[in-house]
Amino acid sequence: MTDIIQKGKIPLRPRARLIKTIGEELISHDNVAIMELVKNSYDAYAKKVEIEFIEPLVKGDGAILIRDDGIGMDLDTVKKGWMEPATPIKLIKKKRRGTRKLLGEKGIGRFASAKLSKKMDMITKTKNGNEIHVSFNWDEFDNEKKYLDEVDCEWEVRSPNLIKTHGTILMLKNLASEWDEEKLRQLKVSLSRLVNPFDLIKDFEIRLILPKKFEKFGGVVSSPESLSKPDYTIEGRIDENGDLKFNYYCKKNKKSEKDIKIKINLKPTRKYTCGPIDFEFRAWDREKEHLDHLANEIGSTLVDIKKDLDETAGISVYRDNFRVLPYGEPKNDWLRLDLRRVNNPTLRLSNNQIIGYVAISLKGNPLLIDQSNREGIVESIALNDLKESIISILNELENRRYDVRPRKEHEKDSSEGLFSRISIESIKEIIEKKLPNDSETKKTLEKTDLSIKEGVRQIQEVLSRYRRLSTLGMLLDVVLHDGNNLLLRLDNEAHLLEKEFEKESVNEEKISQHIGRIKLERQTLSQLFKRLEPFGGRKRGRPKDIILEDSISNVFELYRTKLEELDIQIKLPASKTIVKFDESELEIIFVNLLDNSIYWLDSIDQKDRKIEVQIYKKETELSIIFSDNGPGVKDSDSDKIFDPYFSRKPDGTGLGLTIVGELITEYDGIFELIANGPLSGANFRIIFRKRV
Numbered sequence: 045m046t047d048i049i050q051k052g053k054i055p056l057r058p059r060a061r062l063i064k065t066i067g068e069e070l071i072s073h074d075n076v077a078i079m080e081l082v083k084n085s086y087d088a089y090a091k092k093v094e095i096e097f098i099e100p101l102v103k104g105d106g107a108i109l110i111r112d113d114g115i116g117m118d119l120d121t122v123k124k125g126w127m128e129p130a131t132p133i134k135l136i137k138k139k140r141r142g143t144r145k146l147l148g149e150k151g152i153g154r155f156a157s158a159k160l161s162k163k164m165d166m167i168t169k170t171k172n173g174n175e176i177h178v179s180f181n182w183d184e185f186d187n188e189k190k191y192l193d194e195v196d197c198e199w200e201v202r203s204p205n206l207i208k209t210h211g212t213i214l215m216l217k218n219l220a221s222e223w224d225e226e227k228l229r230q231l232k233v234s235l236s237r238l239v240n241p242f243d244l245i246k247d248f249e250i251r252l253i254l255p256k257k258f259e260k261f262g263g264v265v266s267s268p269e270s271l272s273k274p275d276y277t278i279e280g281r282i283d284e285n286g287d288l289k290f291n292y293y294c295k296k297n298k299k300s301e302k303d304i305k306i307k308i309n310l311k312p313t314r315k316y317t318c319g320p321i322d323f324e325f326r327a328w329d330r331e332k333e334h335l336d337h338l339a340n341e342i343g344s345t346l347v348d349i350k351k352d353l354d355e356t357a358g359i360s361v362y363r364d365n366f367r368v369l370p371y372g373e374p375k376n377d378w379l380r381l382d383l384r385r386v387n388n389p390t391l392r393l394s395n396n397q398i399i400g401y402v403a404i405s406l407k408g409n410p411l412l413i414d415q416s417n418r419e420g421i422v423e424s425i426a427l428n429d430l431k432e433s434i435i436s437i438l439n440e441l442e443n444r445r446y447d448v449r450p451r452k453e454h455e456k457d458s459s460e461g462l463f464s465r466i467s468i469e470s471i472k473e474i475i476e477k478k479l480p481n482d483s484e485t486k487k488t489l490e491k492t493d494l495s496i497k498e499g500v501r502q503i504q505e506v507l508s509r510y511r512r513l514s515t516l517g518m519l520l521d522v523v524l525h526d527g528n529n530l531l532l533r534l535d536n537e538a539h540l541l542e543k544e545f546e547k548e549s550v551n552e553e554k555i556s557q558h559i560g561r562i563k564l565e566r567q568t569l570s571q572l573f574k575r576l577e578p579f580g581g582r583k584r585g586r587p588k589d590i591i592l593e594d595s596i597s598n599v600f601e602l603y604r605t606k607l608e609e610l611d612i613q614i615k616l617p618a619s620k621t622i623v624k625f626d627e628s629e630l631e632i633i634f635v636n637l638l639d640n641s642i643y644w645l646d647s648i649d650q651k652d653r654k655i656e657v658q659i660y661k662k663e664t665e666l667s668i669i670f671s672d673n674g675p676g677v678k679d680s681d682s683d684k685i686f687d688p689y690f691s692r693k694p695d696g697t698g699l700g701l702t703i704v705g706e707l708i709t710e711y712d713g714i715f716e717l718i719a720n721g722p723l724s725g726a727n728f729r730i731i732f733r734k735r736v
Contacts, residue, residue, distance in 0.1 A: 060185045096110075099255045115210060162217070167212070176201055275295050277326050284319055287305065294448060318429035358376065379435065411426035593621060603638055610642065613655075621659055636701065656722050656723055666733075
């Protein structure tokens with residue numbers, strides 16, 4: 045037994061430097077610090093808060109005054125609330141008063157003021173109370189020798205002087221950094237977005253009072269007029285079950301849709317955990333002719349319109365009507381909207397085309413938890429649900445915008461292949477008629493024709509390789525899932541085999557069983573690799589005789605795990621049809637069709653999910669029908685689904701069916717959507733009249 049020499053208790057005594065350190069770590073920017081102090085005024089039930097900058101606005105000089113007409117504080121509140129970081133006093137107030145949902149529950153305000161200035165005087169007064177004055181010298185907290193409880197702040201109670209009725213004044217003196225025109229402009233933009241600009245709090249006003257040379261940024265903080273005139277608007281609500289209800293309006297054709305209801309489908313399929321949200325997204329077409337029209341409408345300029353959009357673009361999150369940073373800040377593309385647009389430039393909106401808000405609350409969204417620094421929400425499944433929900437809403441807006449956007453003729457015509465228009469046959473016919481005896485011109489045209497055809501062949505070769513690699517990318521999740529499961533089973537058998545060999549008496553029968561299972565798993569892994577071989581980046585192969593049904597079955601085998609997980613019933617033809625095809629290109633067709641069907645079958649709440657493939661062969665024609673019993677294709681989409689980049693999937697690139705159509709066309713085939721088929725959902729038909 046150990047002898048105890050001495051024991052006791054000791055308190056944790058932080059150094060005074062802790063206040064400045066926390067301020068520097070928690071508050072990333074001076075604008076954020078001011079917004080935290082404005083939130084404090086709101087929490088004090090202020091109806092108006094003024095932020096006044098007093099020159100010179102340079103480091104070590106000047107001042108910022110923040111005045112509000114809130115309820116103020118009495119001496120007891122100052123001592124037990126403001127002077128005690130992390131006090132529960134606001135939680136107590138929250139229970140006592142119900143007119144506002146309090147924002148600051150972590151005592152960030154005092155740290156924010158320490159970041160902005162070297163000294164601060166706080167003057168506060170309650171209704172019918174005396175005026176309380178407290179002085180803070182933040183330099184005292186830089187003393188490395190002093191403990192936090194050794195730094196004293198002076199206070200006094202005096203008769204009303206600066207505050208006649210009630211409220212609080214923060215006099216931040218000896219500024220910690222310089223404030224120039226750009227910084228003040230950014231502050232105004234940040235303050236204009238602090239309170240939800242689409243759902244303003246009617247009893248709370250923020251006013252900036254600036255020196256004369258900066259007065260153009262002063263006055264009551266509000267949003268630019270241009271933000272009230274979007275080309276497209278979608279607004280509504282998602283309830284706690286993930287049911288979306290929205291209204292849509294398009295300025296161009298004055299079309300509106302009301303009370304549209306859909307279900308948010310999360311991937312992978314899971315229960316919606318985010319909680320209810322309200323939203324409004326406004327979008328603009330940023331081509332010059334569109335913005336010029338808007339500038340003329342509101343009496344502004346193209347430059348100012350672009351600046352307004354650039355400074356406020358993005359989707360912001362508001363908790364109880366106040367903004368959660370950094371979502372929606374410039375260059376903070378937290379939803380990766382720009383990447384979505386790169387992948388699908390025709391359909392998707394970029395971050396600088398959208399201004400929107402998502403409204404959440406402390407009570408309704410308890411799983412969306414603020415980070416300690418009040419800048420962002422803790423990463424969680426609920427946050428992922430929020431992101432996926434926003435993308436789903438944007439997808440509804442983007443698809444409606446697609447309907448009214450002008451498209452190039454080649455985007456509308458899906459009946460021809462990508463390369464079918466690259467031809468000089470019409471020119472050759474004219475030359476033959478007009479210059480039948482001009483052998484030199486004919487010879488030149490023949491060489492040109494051969495050169496063009498060779499160029500097309502080389503481009504097709506490159507495209508073929510990219511199609512393979514693109515399809516391999518689609519199969520990545522399938523390969524990783526199945527491959528990892530196989531490796532785990534192999535590891536388990538190897539471990540059991542080792543354990544058996546460690547025994548004094550080895551059981552040969554068990555060893556034989558383990559080795560047999562290892563061989564079986566190895567064979568399964570080998571089959572997986574073999575099925576993936578056609579999708580490698582090798583050169584395009586020459587068409588050869590293959591069995592169509594075997595290639596189709598091979599694709600379904602790659603997706604077997606996913607099909608089993610969703611309990612999708614499969615019906616494939618039992619015939620053996622020989623076709624002349626590049627096997628990889630045939631399988632690319634069915635990977636895209638199958639991947640589409642699985643996605644949409646996963647989006648519906650039904651147990652009886654089915655996919656069926658039928659093959660009909662006549663003497664000069666081969667037809668393949670690929671069918672499922674999913675939600676099908678809307679009538680309004682039937683003429684768009686083959687357009688490059690059109691997609692109803694929230695993150696879809698819109699290239700799957702385009703790739704299928706191009707490949708089939710290259711084999712002189714026809715790819716079409718048919719109204720009736722063996723199943724009730726989407727029905728696609730492929731027809732080949734050659735190479736069969």
